[in-house]
Amino acid sequence: MKKFxxxxxxxxxVLAVCALGAFLYFIPPFFSxxxxxxxxxxxxxxxxxxxxxxxAERAIAERGRYLVVSAGCIGCHAAAGPQGPDLSKxxxxxxxxxxxxxxxxxxxxxxxDKETGLGRRTDDEVKRVxxxxxFPDGHIVxxxxxxxxxxxxxxxxxxxxxVVYLRHIPAFRHQTPEPVPGNGVTIPGAFDEExxxxxxxxGDPTPVK
Amino acid sequence: xxxxxxxxxxxxxxxxVLLLAAAFTLTRTRLEAQQRGKAVYDKHCAECHGRSGKGDxxxxxxxxxHPRDFSTGRYKIRSTETGSVPTxxxxxxxxxxxxxxTAMPAWxxxxxxxxxxxxxxxxxxxxxxxxxxxxxxxxxxGTPSSPESITRGQQVYEKLQCGKCHGTDGxxxxxxxxxxxxxxxxxxxxxxxxxxxxxRGGATSRDxxxxxxxxxxxxxxxxxxxxxxxxxxWDLANYVVSLGRKPVWxxxxxxxxxxxxxxxxxxxxxxxxxxxxxxxxxxxVLCHSPVDDQRRMLPGMRLAGGVLFRIEPYGDFVxxxxxxDKETGLGNWTDDQxxxxxxxxxxxxxxxLLPFPMDWGSFATMQPSDIDAIVKYLRTVPPVSNRxxxxxxxxFPSYMWGKFKLLILGGDPPIAIFTGNAGSAxxxx
Numbered sequence: 001m002k003k004f005x006x007x008x009x010x011x012x013x014v015l016a017v018c019a020l021g022a023f024l025y026f027i028p029p030f031f032s033x034x035x036x037x038x039x040x041x042x043x044x045x046x047x048x049x050x051x052x053x054x055x056a057e058r059a060i061a062e063r064g065r066y067l068v069v070s071a072g073c074i075g076c077h078a079a080a081g082p083q084g085p086d087l088s089k090x091x092x093x094x095x096x097x098x099x100x101x102x103x104x105x106x107x108x109x110x111x112x113d114k115e116t117g118l119g120r121r122t123d124d125e126v127k128r129v130x131x132x133x134x135f136p137d138g139h140i141v142x143x144x145x146x147x148x149x150x151x152x153x154x155x156x157x158x159x160x161x162x163v164v165y166l167r168h169i170p171a172f173r174h175q176t177p178e179p180v181p182g183n184g185v186t187i188p189g190a191f192d193e194e195x196x197x198x199x200x201x202x203g204d205p206t207p208v209k
Numbered sequence: 210x211x212x213x214x215x216x217x218x219x220x221x222x223x224x225x226v227l228l229l230a231a232a233f234t235l236t237r238t239r240l241e242a243q244q245r246g247k248a249v250y251d252k253h254c255a256e257c258h259g260r261s262g263k264g265d266x267x268x269x270x271x272x273x274x275h276p277r278d279f280s281t282g283r284y285k286i287r288s289t290e291t292g293s294v295p296t297x298x299x300x301x302x303x304x305x306x307x308x309x310x311t312a313m314p315a316w317x318x319x320x321x322x323x324x325x326x327x328x329x330x331x332x333x334x335x336x337x338x339x340x341x342x343x344x345x346x347x348x349x350x351g352t353p354s355s356p357e358s359i360t361r362g363q364q365v366y367e368k369l370q371c372g373k374c375h376g377t378d379g380x381x382x383x384x385x386x387x388x389x390x391x392x393x394x395x396x397x398x399x400x401x402x403x404x405x406x407x408x409r410g411g412a413t414s415r416d417x418x419x420x421x422x423x424x425x426x427x428x429x430x431x432x433x434x435x436x437x438x439x440x441x442x443w444d445l446a447n448y449v450v451s452l453g454r455k456p457v458w459x460x461x462x463x464x465x466x467x468x469x470x471x472x473x474x475x476x477x478x479x480x481x482x483x484x485x486x487x488x489x490x491x492x493x494v495l496c497h498s499p500v501d502d503q504r505r506m507l508p509g510m511r512l513a514g515g516v517l518f519r520i521e522p523y524g525d526f527v528x529x530x531x532x533x534d535k536e537t538g539l540g541n542w543t544d545d546q547x548x549x550x551x552x553x554x555x556x557x558x559x560x561x562l563l564p565f566p567m568d569w570g571s572f573a574t575m576q577p578s579d580i581d582a583i584v585k586y587l588r589t590v591p592p593v594s595n596r597x598x599x600x601x602x603x604x605f606p607s608y609m610w611g612k613f614k615l616l617i618l619g620g621d622p623p624i625a626i627f628t629g630n631a632g633s634a635x636x637x638x
Contacts, residue, residue: 024612031561035553038570055462063469070579071491072571099623132314133256133268140256142267143495144504144626149271150492152312156406157457157468158490187519191504193623194566197615 028084042069045087047169057164064165067158071151076107079174080199092117092172094201098145099184099193105145106176106200113171113208126163130154139179144192174205239330246331249324257312260503262335264393270506271494272312275395282338283392285425286410290344291432294336299343300329303410310407346422348415352443354450362448365441369433374399379452392427405453412453417446477578484586487579488512496566497528499630507630513538513593515632518566521622522611524602526562527631534592537633547584560600566624596633 026032046069052058068074068091078085079092093109109117118126125136133140133148143149151159177200185193251260257276259265264278277284286303287295304325307315316325333339352358366372374389376382379402387399405412410420421442424432433442457465476483488494498506499515514530529550532538539547546557552573554562564570572580603611614620 021609024609024616027612027616030563035555035561035569035573038554038564039552039573042571043574056460056465059462059465059469060457066574070571070575072568075565075568075571097621128314132312134253134314134319136319138253138319140253142256142504143271144267144500147492147495149268149312150490150495152272153486153489156310156404160456160458187623187625189627189629190519190625191500191502191628192626194626195621195623196565197621 041087042072042074045074045090047090049165049168052168060161061165061168063158064161064163067154067162068165073110076146077110078107079172079201079205080197084197086205089172089174089205089207090169091166092174092205093176094174094199094205095196097195097200099186099195100142100145101183101185101191102142103179103181104184105141105179108176109172109174109201109205110166111169111172111174111208112167113173116173116175117171118166119171123160123163126166127156127159130159130162141179142192171208172205173208175202176200177202242327242330243334245324246327246329246334249320249328250331253316253320254328259505262332265505267500267504268312270498270511271489273395273489274311274391274397275393276313278393279332279335281392281427282336283426285428285430286420287343287423287426288346288348288419289423290346291424291426291434293344294333294338294341296343296345297326297329297333300332301325304329306411308409309411310404310409346419348418348422349439351415351418352440352447354414354447358444358447359451361441362444362446362451365437365445366448368441369436369445371445374429375402379403379449389429391429397428402449402452403454404456405450406456412450414443414446414450417449418442421445476582480578480582480585481589482586483579484582484584487575487583488586491572493531497531499632500628502628504628510593510595510630510634512587512590513595513630513632513634514597515595515630515634517627517629517631519625519627520563520566521624522603522608522615523563524600524608525598526600527597528567530593530595530597530632531587532590532593532595533588534594537594537596538590538592539587540592544581544584547587548580551580551583556600558599562600594634595630598631 046065049058049061049065052061074085074087074091076096077091077093078087078095079089080086080095081089085095091110093107096107098105111117112119114120121136128134129141129146130148130151132152133143133146135141141148154162185191187193250262255266257266257268257272258279259269259276262279264276266276269276282294284295284299286308287293287299289295289299303313304320305315305317307313320328372383373385374387376384376387381387381399381401384399389397389399391397400408408416410416420430421433421437422439424430437445455464457468460468494512496516497512497514499510499513500506512531514528516528518526518528520526530538533540535541542557549555549557550562551569554564554567554569556562562569602608611622615622
């Protein structure tokens, strides 16, 4: 009987170690998910524009959605959930922190919330960031952190479409910190350190009616 | 010595002292203004125009047109004769309202008028050309727009052969060529005259007249001051204003649908141009071109790969050489192999990439025609020899330890992006 208990215990222990090893090895399961699933997720997580009443605005927003999804804005402006990015809180921000020689930046809330998101900004202010990286207070985000140097090459009409789409996604309240000036780079030879896996904003994003 | 002569000597001395003091104060005020201008410049302008003003800031290589090189004194947007420097008012206007259709923003909401005056004083100090005062053009009364003036303007458009570059319709149709280089060897398309919101210096007939009258320094757009009369240039300006179409933000649903259908048809007809647009606007260039310690792209290394990403706890990944080089770039890759990387994150030897920082999961949402266009454009990128090392995954125990720190201890290991070229070209090119 004692021998049997001993063996059971040993098997359980080995299984537990294997489970931990497998957990560490496979989670997050980047390489065991089919590539197509990443694409499906990127495609379906972006809110649809079908509910926009004005047909011209809907067509422009649809173009904007195509640009926002294919440019991968969600790659940085996601909200962090307990298990990686929470794509249901689309573009609520906070999941990426970028430390450069100039400052430390956190990805912002791009939803239309009037207090913490783009609802605070005019169309011109949003377009100015997408075209020149210049924020209303005059600071410039490095293009290696927020790739405005690429988005500057959008035509003004495509940039407009992006802003129209961002105006129509569901609003989430989520305060993300302002940039903190100073050298945030800790790794020699690097010009940028990107941190993910956590929510660098304040509190969890909450839906706004 | 009489009393009067003593007095006049004293008066003279006092005047000299006062004048010297005034001159000294003026110079000092000007130098101080330049100093304050430099502070504004370093904070707001250097990211694109570079610390020394040579148009070589960190963001310069990614935006088209490239930022102005202030050391040459050559400016496109002027109200002054060909070869002359712009006036202070010209420069201040460009800073205030920005240059439409470029990455130069309007600074009037952010900088005070004093800031703008001072930064202009500083910019002028960067070029010796400003020692010669500007020769201002007199645009006269102008000709108000009317159907007659527009008809006359169309005849001038034909006479001056504007269509050779801008097309018969103002948007390149039937043009001999629409692709040029500016004086800094940067690609420069002929302006699309139907999109007045992208006219750098503004879209009023006066703005447009000034571009004809003064020419656009540094570009192939000459001055027509000798080829045409003032009246002809005003008629031409009125004609160009009449070519402007509605922007998408003022269109009806039908007009938006027509515009997008036309754009899609043009993209399919000219996939290389469409691919270039996508590669430039999808941030491909940002990760696939190595940079120096000031984040400036290494010269000649556009899309040549070699940026090292250290992704904890996975390993080292170096961005690929996307140029058409047969040995080290995509020259020997088939179309399908390239598309498999863009849409499935899988290299041709079967190695799978992480879903970041190369965002293939998102790129795969593009229409197949757009992905085709990207491949077609990459085939045209001039070859640069830069052999890039294959992904190096971490040694198994350190990978497991890294994962333990990440998942059990709740750490947030960084992706570090490194300065310099990790490929074989060594950043020497």
